[in-house]
Amino acid sequence: MSAVEKRNFILGFEPELLVLPVAALMPVKTLRPTLKASHKYAQIAQSIREIGLVEPPVIARDPATPGRYLLLDGHLRVEILKDEGRTDVECLVSTDDEALTYNRSVNRISPMMQRAMILRALERGVPEAKIAAAMSLEAGSVKRRVKMLDGICAEAVSQLNDRHCPLSVFDILRKMKPLRQMAAAELMVQHNNFSVAYASAILAGTPLADLVVGSKPTPKNVTPAAMARLERELDNLQSAVGEVQESFSRDNLHLTVAKGYLKKLLANRSVYRFLTDSYPELLEQFQTIADVTSTLPADAAA
Numbered sequence: 001m002s003a004v005e006k007r008n009f010i011l012g013f014e015p016e017l018l019v020l021p022v023a024a025l026m027p028v029k030t031l032r033p034t035l036k037a038s039h040k041y042a043q044i045a046q047s048i049r050e051i052g053l054v055e056p057p058v059i060a061r062d063p064a065t066p067g068r069y070l071l072l073d074g075h076l077r078v079e080i081l082k083d084e085g086r087t088d089v090e091c092l093v094s095t096d097d098e099a100l101t102y103n104r105s106v107n108r109i110s111p112m113m114q115r116a117m118i119l120r121a122l123e124r125g126v127p128e129a130k131i132a133a134a135m136s137l138e139a140g141s142v143k144r145r146v147k148m149l150d151g152i153c154a155e156a157v158s159q160l161n162d163r164h165c166p167l168s169v170f171d172i173l174r175k176m177k178p179l180r181q182m183a184a185a186e187l188m189v190q191h192n193n194f195s196v197a198y199a200s201a202i203l204a205g206t207p208l209a210d211l212v213v214g215s216k217p218t219p220k221n222v223t224p225a226a227m228a229r230l231e232r233e234l235d236n237l238q239s240a241v242g243e244v245q246e247s248f249s250r251d252n253l254h255l256t257v258a259k260g261y262l263k264k265l266l267a268n269r270s271v272y273r274f275l276t277d278s279y280p281e282l283l284e285q286f287q288t289i290a291d292v293t294s295t296l297p298a299d300a301a302a
Contacts (some may be wrong), residue, residue, distance in 0.1 A: 153178035
C-alpha cells in the first residue's frame with residue numbers, strides 16, 4: 001500500500017470528490033415507495049432545487065466490478081436527482097467498501113468535511129441561512145464552522161480531518177502553539193478520544209511555554225510542579241488505557257470460552273461430585289469464574 005493509499009485509508013475518504021453518472025451508483029438499501037409522498041422528500045427536493053446539493057452522497061468503489069460504485073449514504077438525495085432529470089452527481093468516495101462498517105463507524109461526515117461543503121456552497125453564492133436550513137444547523141453554526149480552523153496548524157488539521165471532533169475541541173487547540181496542537185491531536189487519535197473533556201485535560205497539562213499568549217488553562221492554586229506531575233500521570237494513564245484496549249477483546253474472548261467450558265464441565269455430575277469430594281477449593285473458583293463471565297454484556301462477549 002502506497003503512502004497516499006495509507007493516508008486515505010486512515011482518513012476514511014478519498015481527498016477529492018468524484019463526479020459520476022447516477023446510473024453507476026448501486027444502492028445498498030431500497031427506499032420505501034411511500035417516501036416520495038413524505039414531507040421530508042419534498043423538503044430536501046426543494047432545498048436541492050434552490051441551493052444545489054450541499055452534502056454529496058457517499059459511495060465506495062465496487063471491487064468486483066470496476067466502474068461501478070456502492071451507494072452507502074444519500075439514497076434519498078440520489079433519488080431526487082433522478083426525478084429532477086440529473087444524469088450525474090458529485091460524490092464523496094469512502095475507502096471502506098462495507099456498508100455496515102460505514103454506517104457503524106463513519107455514519108456522518110466529519111466536521112471538517114462539513115466545513116468544506118459549506119465553503120463550496122458559499123463560493124456559489126448560497127446564503128448562510130439557506131445552508132443552515134439545508135444542513136439542519138443553527139444559523140450561527142455556519143459561521144462558526146467556517147472559522148473553526150482559524151489558528152489551527154495544518155498538521156493538526158490533517159490528523160483530525162476525518163475525526164468527529166466537537167467544535168469546542170478546536171477552540172481548545174487554538175489556545176496551544178502549533179507543535180503542542182500536533183502533539184494533542186496525535187494523543188486524541190492514538191487513544192480514539194475526541195471529547196472536550198479529554199482535550200481540556202491535555203490543555204491543563206500543557207506547559208505555559210507551549211500556550212498562545214493570553215491562554216490561562218491552569219486552575220487556581222495549582223503550582224507548576226503539580227501541573228507537571230499531572231501531565232506525567234496523564235501520559236502514564238494514556239499508556240495504560242492503550243494497553244488495556246489492545247488486550248480487552250482477546251481477554252474477553254478467553255473468558256467467554258472459559259465460561260462455556262466450565263459450564264459444561266460442572267454440568268457433568270461425575271465431575272462435579274469428584275471436585276466436591278477431592279478439590280472443593282477448585283470447585284469454588286470455577287463457579288466464581290463462571291458467575292463473573294456470565295455477567296458480561298452480550299455484545300462484549302461477541
